[in-house]
Amino acid sequence: MLRVGITGGIGSGKSTVCLIFETLGVPVYYADEEAKKLISRDEVVKSKIIDLLGEDSYLDGQYNVPFVKKAVFKNSSLLTALNEIVHPAVKKHARLWMEGHSDKPYVLKEAAIMKKGADLDKIIYVSASEEIRLARILERDTERSKEEIKAIMKNQFSPEYFKEISDFIIENENNLLIPQVLAVHQKLLTS
Structure with missing residues (x-):
């Protein structure tokens, strides 16, 4: 394959x-859609994002998109750090999906x-x-x-x-x- x-x-x-x-x-594996699911559901990913951006990155357990966008929009180092959390999780998930x-x-x-x-x-x-x-x-x-x-x-x-x-x-x-x-x-x- x-x-x-x-x-x-x-x-x-x-x-x-x-x-x-x-x-x-x-x-077709849609990486952006799967990333959103992982950000919302994967406890390890959620925990790392909260460690990076603080408790306000999730409201009532839901990913706080406006807060996160504002935090990383003009801060390239925060954006890089966020990507370093999400991208490896998506890569692993995609590999497992492909194997299936x-x-x-x-x-x-x-x-x-x-x-x-x-x-x-x-x-x-x-x-x-x-x-x-x-x-x-x-x-x-x-x-x-x-x-x-x-x-x-x-x-x-x-x-x-x-x-x-x-x-x-x-x-x-x-x-x-x-x-x-x-x-x-x-x-x-x-x-």
Whole structure:
């Protein structure tokens, strides 16, 4: 079984591409969604976050997103420390999830943060220009400001980095996605 990462910047269309793969019967691990579950349910993760950010990081047992965002938004060392708690937990959870799908030719792990050789055999990059990504995010996330979205984009990996680490690139500008996904799917089935 191949372990395939699918990545790209915010608003690039990773989730849409993953849905196409899912219709082809490919299991997809959504790292951000699983991270949220681990942050809310895993007692070890919760304890480490409280040690890092204080008791206000959880209210009535629920992750206090506004508090945490405010705490880490302008403090890169706190953000790094938070990521050092969450990312290893997600990596371990993803590995176990993948082992549970070993009967499949390949599985996908969708994540915005990805590194070459990070327990993955291949990487797919979903590419879109900053202008298109910004427009998509403004349309879907009406509570976010343009400045907040640009700050998120600035903190993510560059398109050059994604291209360098990727084995496949799916262009999600005005290109048709299904033919591109089918082409990558066939290559992965024969790898």
